[in-house]
Amino acid sequence: MSRDSDSGGDGVSGNIFHGPAPFQLGDRNVQINHIHQATPHRRPLVLAGATLSTREELAAVIRRDWTAARRQFFEGAAATGAPSDGLLGLLAWLRDLDGLTAGDLTAQIELIDHRLRDDALPADLKVLHLLGWLDPEGEAVWRGTVVTPESLSEACRIGRLEESGPEWELYRDLCEGGLLDALSRFSRLSALRGTQRAWDEVWGSWRRLATQVPGLPPEGREWAESGARGLLLAALLPYSETRTWLRAGCERVAPPPTGEIEWYDWLRARDGGSDTPVGWLVRADFTAFAAAQAEQRRRQAEADRQNQRIRTTLDAASALRQRQWADYEGRRLSPAARLEAVVRATLWLGSWGAATIPVTWIMWGWIRPDIAATLSWYLVMLTLAAYAGWLPKVIRLGAAYQPPLRRVREWAEEARADRGRTRRGLFRAGLVVGFVLIFGVLLHDVGVIVTTILLTPLLGVAFHFARIGAIHDWADDHRERLRDYQSRRAGSGVAQDISEGVRSPSARVRADAYHAFMRQFTGLDHNRRDE
Structure with a gap:
């Protein structure tokens, strides 16, 4: 400023001020005029094809196109780590906003310095913090999806049990931390303030408690290290929707009686009560684990009792069977039974031997009765040799040796129906005919003495094969x-x-x-x- 010479030293006017601005300074009148400056040119913010000038407009575009805001503002930074052009443009645009209150300015400084410039903060969280500052009265949106008390409750109820889906994705993001604090900036979710810190503290204390639970089953211990976190958050959420399904879940599962599951009783004594987050967790998830284990123990105990009853019955049945077998064997091998078997063998083999004698008389009796008589005695001797070899096995079978003496016709019909047995019968008949023919010729040509000497090996063969050959026990019941x-x-x-x-x-x-x-x-x- 400079003095005006026409004022006589009493007036001062500023050459660069325009317009009256009366101001009294001592005994002089001072006139201060407004500073004349050119209105600065504001650089517009363009996002997703829209030119934006207000906080509300930017908030609306972020809610509509979350991906575009994240990509333009917080992705694509230079390799040196310097802020991207999109972020620099956003920061300049934020500083030039009009109509900000003192509270807005304070929150803006915190947003820019502690959120948007934080390299450790994920891009999506930066977008959410920006949206919470721009329009805290509007809807809370996370990655393009509106977040409500109901969706938070469903994320804790469903997301912690699933491996995919929107509830699982929201629950996963909640567990990564920081999301609850950012959501609490919205007026509709302001009740979440402090929930993140309380959740972390309860989770830490629960994990320390879980490591001390004696006898906790593996599946329960695994859940204590992961899935239990979601129910602790549900117990901390200040919304009635969450308490409704928590209470329903606790009522749906009946806890096992005291003293049945030791680790569950241990937890109930240290969970802090039913109104605490750990108390809700124990009465919901871990009551289900305990009830399932108790039911499994009851089923196993019942199965053990059933098996024991069956085993007792089977042992008795087995002992009865052994006694029955011993009684049967005793009767089968009794002296009387063995004597009867010898008699049956004598009659059966005797009948076969007697059946061969007519063959000698048919072939030789009408020419040389003396040869027929000698051959008949040879056949008797062969039958006796076979009988001697057969007899030990008959005695071992005892009562089981039951030749078809009384059912010869049935046996013959069965043999005739079996082609193999028929062929074997014809072969044996052929052997008898051949023996009668050959030894008859020998008797005629070389005499009785030489022929008898030649017969001796055949007697040994008959004895040997009868001794080692299979013997038909004839007793179906015994078999x-x-x-x-x-x-x-x-x-x-x-x-x-x-x-x-x-x-x-x-x-x-x-x-x-x-x-x-x-x-x-x-x-x-x-x-x-x-x-």
């Missing part, structure tokens, strides 16, 4: 008993499918296996023919 007994003695005497059925959780399968057991062990005396 069935023996096969049944030997098959059940192998291993544990219990078929594998029956053993698995006894351990089945299905009552019907266990019952079927039980009946199969009983049929197996009591099938020994199915006909009771020996009684």
Whole structure:
């Protein structure tokens, strides 16, 4: 300013001021005029094709096109780490905004210095903080989706149990930290202030408690380190929607009786009460774990009792079967039974030997009766040699040796129907005819002494093959008993499918296996023919 010479030293006017601005300074009148400056040119902010001039306009575009705001403002920084052109343009635009109150200016400084310039903060969180400053009265939007008390509650209820979907994505972002504080800047979610810090503190104290739980099952311990975090947040959310499903979940699962699950009783004594976050967690998730474990123990105990009852019954049945077999063997091998077997063998082999004698008389009797008589004695001697070799095996079979003396016709019909047996019968008949023919010729040509000497090896052969050859026991009942007994003695005497059925959780399968057991062990005396 300079003095005006026409004022006589009493007036001062500023050459660069225009317009009256009366001001009294001592005894002089001073006139201060307004500063004349050119209005600065504001650089417009363009986002997603829209030119923006107000906070509300930028907030609306962010809500509509979240990805574009994140990409333009917070992605694509230079390799040196310097802010991108989009961020610099945003910061300049924010500083030039009009109509900001003192509170707005303070919040703007905090936003720019502590949020938008923080390299450690994820880009999406920066966008959310920016949106919360621009329009705190509007809807809270996270990655293009509106966040409400209901969606937060659903994220805790559903997202913590899933591995995909919008609820899971929101729950995952909540667990990464910082999201709750950013959401609390919106008026509709202002009740969330301080929830993040409280959640972190409760989560830390819960993890310390969980490491001390004695006997906690592996699946419960794994849940304590991960999924339990979501329910702790649900218990801290200040919304009635969350408390509604929490209370319903606790009422749906009945806790096991005190003293049945030790680790659960231990937790209940240290959870801080039903109104605390840990108390809600224990009465919801870990009550479900405890109830499932108690039910499993009850089922196992019932299965053990059932198995014990079955085992007791089976042991008794097995002992009965052993006694039945011992009784049967005693009767089969008794002296009287063996004597009867010898008599039956004598009659059976004698009848076969007697059946061959007519062959000698048919072939030689009408020419040389003396040769026919000698051959008849040879056949008797061969029959006796075979009988001597056969007799020890007959004695070992005892009562099981039951040749068809009384059912020769049935036996003949069965043999005729079996082509193999028919061929073997014809072969044996051919051997008899050949023997009669050859030894008849020898008797005629070389005499009785030489022929008898030649017969001696045949007697040994007949004895040997009768001794080592198979003998038909003829007793179907004995074969069935023996096969049944030997098959059940192998291993544990219990078929594998029956053993698995006894351990089945299905009552019907266990019952079927039980009946199969009983049929197996009591099938020994199915006909009771020996009684």
